Amino acid sequence: MAKPPSKKTGKGDKRSALSPGAREMRVRVKSAKGRSISSNRWLERQLNDPYVAAAREQGFRSRSAFKLIELDDRYEILKKGARVLDLGAAPGGWCQVASERVGAEGSVLGIDLQEIEPIGGVTLMQLDFMSDTAIEEITSALNGKVDVVLSDMAAASVGHKKTDHLRIMALCEAALDFSYDILTEGSAFCAKVLQGGTENEILADMKRHFKSVRHAKPKASRSDSSEMYVLASGFKPFR
Numbered sequence: 001m002a003k004p005p006s007k008k009t010g011k012g013d014k015r016s017a018l019s020p021g022a023r024e025m026r027v028r029v030k031s032a033k034g035r036s037i038s039s040n041r042w043l044e045r046q047l048n049d050p051y052v053a054a055a056r057e058q059g060f061r062s063r064s065a066f067k068l069i070e071l072d073d074r075y076e077i078l079k080k081g082a083r084v085l086d087l088g089a090a091p092g093g094w095c096q097v098a099s100e101r102v103g104a105e106g107s108v109l110g111i112d113l114q115e116i117e118p119i120g121g122v123t124l125m126q127l128d129f130m131s132d133t134a135i136e137e138i139t140s141a142l143n144g145k146v147d148v149v150l151s152d153m154a155a156a157s158v159g160h161k162k163t164d165h166l167r168i169m170a171l172c173e174a175a176l177d178f179s180y181d182i183l184t185e186g187s188a189f190c191a192k193v194l195q196g197g198t199e200n201e202i203l204a205d206m207k208r209h210f211k212s213v214r215h216a217k218p219k220a221s222r223s224d225s226s227e228m229y230v231l232a233s234g235f236k237p238f239r
């Protein structure tokens with residue numbers, strides 16, 4: 001069995017992505033009175049997920065932390081000293097990674113509908129990004145521009161593929177619109193989308209405003225999930 005990396009492996013003192021093939025021995029969960037089949041399945045999947053185990057071992061609040069680690073190892077969006085806005089930040093895995101990678105010279109502001117337990121060196125706000133006052137509140141908390149906008153925002157699934165897709169794209173589009181106002185020249189945007197990728201209109205818009213736009217599916221993103229990420233870098237501000 002391959003061992004998950006320790007806290008201080010990877011580039012510099014950064015925690016690193018899970019090595020391929022790292023797996024626990026498979027655990028089977030017996031059905032229990034009062035527990036539904038889907039809860040059983042969820043429990044079994046959690047117990048057998050190497051990213052859940054590695055997140056616990058490395059002190060990350062979510063297995064999602066490994067998605068950002070992989071994306072950043074590949075595309076280097078979180079530079080030392082960068083100012084980062086993290087939308088849809090609860091329970092805080094991405095904030096932990098971002099804060100570690102930008103270092104003490106950088107800053108991270110995390111926003112979520114849900115309350116987030118404090119994270120050292122990270123500013124957190126509980127608010128609905130889609131509310132009328134959100135932009136104003138975030139802008140005044142930022143007190144200037146940022147170098148990276150991350151959005152892992154996802155509305156709770158309603159189980160209807162098309163509706164879920166539309167809802168997640170609305171969040172992505174709103175995050176992108178706001179980014180145009182607050183990103184510095186050359187900066188980066190990374191947001192969760194659903195497979196089928198980013199809708200053509202949004203993609204065309206992004207291509208006009210960033211030097212490079214690509215889609216990526218990190219290994220930590222479950223293969224049975226249609227989630228993926230759109231990454232744009234080299235922001236060209238409106239003249």
Ligand SMILES: C[S@@+](CC[C@H](N)C(=O)[O-])C[C@H]1O[C@@H](n2cnc3c(N)ncnc32)[C@H](O)[C@@H]1O
Nearest residue numbers: 062064088090091092093094113129152153154
């Ligand atoms: C997949 S989770 C984010 C996980 C996070 N990146 C981490 O590593 O811990 C998606 C989050 O998006 C948040 N969210 C969805 N819609 C939102 C909105 N309108 N405003 C703020 N947060 C939102 C949800 O509350 C949820 O916590």
